[in-house]
Amino acid sequence: MKNYVHSIALLILGCCLLGCSATTVVSEKINGVSFVASRDTLQQKHIIPLLEIHADYAAIMPFGFVRDKNHPELHFNSNRQWFGERYEGVKQYIELLRENEIKVMLKPHIWIWRGVFTGDMKMDSEADWVLFENSYEEFILLYAQLAEETHADLLCIGTELFNFVDQRPDFWKQLIKKVRATYTGKITYAENWDKVDRVAIWEDLDFIGADAYFPVSEAQTPTIEDALAGWKPHKKLLASLSKQYSKPVLFTEFGYRSADYAGKEPWASDR
Incomplete structure (x- = not known):
């Protein structure tokens, strides 16, 4: 959810997970990390750990900020932000990663003051929605342009914005068209694990994006058998979505901590 623990992004094999008759179309597995921005330039010493764990992708996350979940002003690409959170820094990060043959998913995020969950964002009026949509479109198209310029391999056009997507589907459909007119690579959207089956725009995207904190x-200390059994209903859901839309599922975020009860609420990071 809103707290970003160590994460990986990977493709799962759609319908074939459950022995469906359809043949998987996925030939590449993505082993990635969510690469958190810093105050300064990216250096080679910061990339070495990625190479040591054989990561072949990194999600780079520029940020836009809003004051609260009902406020229509989105602020982004400001000199008040950390270097790695704005356009100049994102470009430098991508270029150095690609020099190291690490592919990139560019994944713009919204941060609401005090960490309020973005999925609850909901404007109070039509006028506020339009103001917010105009700024969000500017935000995404700026980074779509950068994704094209830097030859980023994937672009994620939103992260955990369920109310926004659910209530304003027409906006998102036209945004996708504008993104595709700017960026020629593959695009997705990242929805939280508990809403991934309720997104109305999967048919317009290349991947079904799941922030997979299922x-x-x-148990305090689950066994491997516990974890495998616990995954079964989630695998069934994801395979069904993949079959429904004829698209592979991309884990846009994923992670379980080394902690007691790690499998109970994987999204929780307040302890």
Whole structure:
């Protein structure tokens, strides 16, 4: 969810997970990390750990900020932001990663003051929605342009914005058309694990993007068998979505901590 623990992005094999008759179309597995921005330029010493764990992708995350979940002003690409959170820094990060043969998913995020969950964002009026949509479109198209310029391999056009997507589908459909007119690569959207089956725009995208913090066990120390059993209903759901839309599923975020009850609420990072 809103707290970003160590994460990986990977493709799962759609319908074939459950032995469906359809043949998988996925030939590449993505092993990636969410690469958190810093105050300064990216250096080679920061990339070495990625190479050591054989990561072949990194999600780079520029940020836009809003004051609260009902406020229509989105602020981004400001000199008040950390270097790695704005256009200049994102470009430098991507270029150095690609020099190291690490592919990139460019994944713009919204941060609401005090960490309020972005999925709850909801404007109070039509006028506020339009103001917010105009600034969000500017935000995404700026980074779509950068994704094209830097030959980024994937572009994620939103992260955990369920109310926004659910209530304003026409906006998102026209945004996708504008993004495709700017960026020629593959695009996705990242929805939280508990809403991934309720997104109305999957048919317009190249991947079904899941922030895959699925609960798998309530045990303090789950066994491998516990975890495998806990994954079964989630695999069934994801395979069904993949079959429904004839698209592969991309884990746009994923992670379980080394902690007690890690499988119970994987999104929680307040302890």
